[in-house]
Amino acid sequence: MKGSGTRTKVLTRVMVSRSEVDLQRIKDEYKKKYRKTLYQDILENLNFAFHLHKHISALPDSQSKNVFFSPLSVSVALAALSLGARGKTHQQLFEGLGFNGTDITAEEVNQAF
Template sequence: LGSLLSPHNADFAFSLYKKLSTHPEAKGKNIFFSPLSISMALSMLALGAKGNTHSQIFSTLGYSTLTPDQVNEGYEHLLHMLDHSQDEMLLEAGSALAVQEGFKPVDKFLKDVQHFYEGEAFTRLQISLGSVKRRNCRLPR
C-alpha cells in the first residue's frame, strides 16, 4: 500500500520544489523541506475535510485517482514499515496537529489521525507546555 502512494508523493514533491524554487525570494538559495511531512499533514487534514475542500487537497497531492481509504491505509502501512525497519536504519516520524484553543475536533477524526498517522491533536498551549517540560525551561511572557 505504501508503494501505491510513492509515485503520487514523488510528483507532489517535485511540483512543490519547482514552485518553491521559482519564487523570487528563493533565487540563489538552498531549499529544504520534507515532502513526506507535508504530504502526511495534508492527508491528515483531508480526514476532516469534505466536498470541494477534500477534492482540492486530494488534487493538490495527486491523489485524485485514489480513495481516502487507500491513502490512509497507505500511510498506516508506511509508518508501520518505518517503525519495524532494520536495526541498522533509524528513521522516526512523528505527527501532530495544532488546533485552535477552544476548538474540539470530532472524535472520529481524532481516532483516525491516531490510527492511520500515529498522530495526536494539541492546542498551542499544550504544545508549549509540553516543550517546556521537555526542555525544563520557562515560557516567555
C-alpha cells in the same frame, strides 16, 4: 568448498535470494490491494515532491536560496488535513497530493498515513 569467506558468500546469496522473493511478494500484494504497482505510486510521490520543489523555488523569497523540505512530512500533513476537509477543499487537497478520488478513498488515505 572450504576456505575463508565461503560461508559468508553462501549466506549472503541466501539472504539476497530471500529478499528478492520478499520484495516480489510485497509488490504483488501492493498491486492486489491498491490496483496499481508500487512503482506507479513511488513515481506519483516523486512527481509531487518535484512539483512542490519547483513551485517553492519559483517564489520570490526563495530566489537564490536553498530550498529544503521533507516530501513525506508535507504529504502526511496534507493527507491528514484532507481527512477533515469536505467538498471542494477536500477535492483540491486530494488533487494536490496526486490522489484520484475514484481510485482511493479517505479511509485508505487514513490507513496509509
